[in-house]
Amino acid sequence: MATATKQRTTFRMSCEVAIEIAASPERVWSLLTGARAFPSWNSTVKSIDGEIAEGNTIKLVATVAPERTFKLKIGQVVPARGMVWSDGFAPMFKGVRTFTLTPQGERTTFHMIEVFSGAMLPMIAGSLPDFKPIFEQYAEDLKRAAEN
Numbered sequence: 001m002a003t004a005t006k007q008r009t010t011f012r013m014s015c016e017v018a019i020e021i022a023a024s025p026e027r028v029w030s031l032l033t034g035a036r037a038f039p040s041w042n043s044t045v046k047s048i049d050g051e052i053a054e055g056n057t058i059k060l061v062a063t064v065a066p067e068r069t070f071k072l073k074i075g076q077v078v079p080a081r082g083m084v085w086s087d088g089f090a091p092m093f094k095g096v097r098t099f100t101l102t103p104q105g106e107r108t109t110f111h112m113i114e115v116f117s118g119a120m121l122p123m124i125a126g127s128l129p130d131f132k133p134i135f136e137q138y139a140e141d142l143k144r145a146a147e148n
Contacts, residue, residue, distance in 0.1 A: 020143075041141055083098075097112065
């Protein structure tokens with residue numbers, strides 16, 4: 001079972017989760033980068049429009065906020081090892097989500113952390129959802145899909 005952790009200071013908030021998956025990093029990577037199929041395995045995502053590739057912007061609708069479309073910039077991508085998604089404008093408010101895949105023999109450790117920061121964080125932190133259960137569900141969904 002995945003257990004997420006949260007940390008918060010005045011201008012920084014983070015949530016992270018890790019889980020062991022009985023699948024190769026390549027199998028896990030194919031799920032994380034297959035935008036069209038994402039909602040079929042990930043219950044935290046309603047839709048993704050665009051290609052998950054370095055330099056692209058995707059439009060994501062999350063189940064936690066179905067009325068909002070997040071425009072996420074895909075940053076550094078290292079195939080079958082990790083990638084970074086970001087949203088917002090520093091120094092006011094920015095969210096950066098980092099995905100890391102670590103091979104462990106025939107298994108993969110999946111790690112995801114999102115860091116929110118900026119001058120507006122103290123004003124809007126209370127309106128943000130509790131990311132712990134969302135991250136836990138995301139990790140569990142990925143594990144289930146990769147192992148099937």
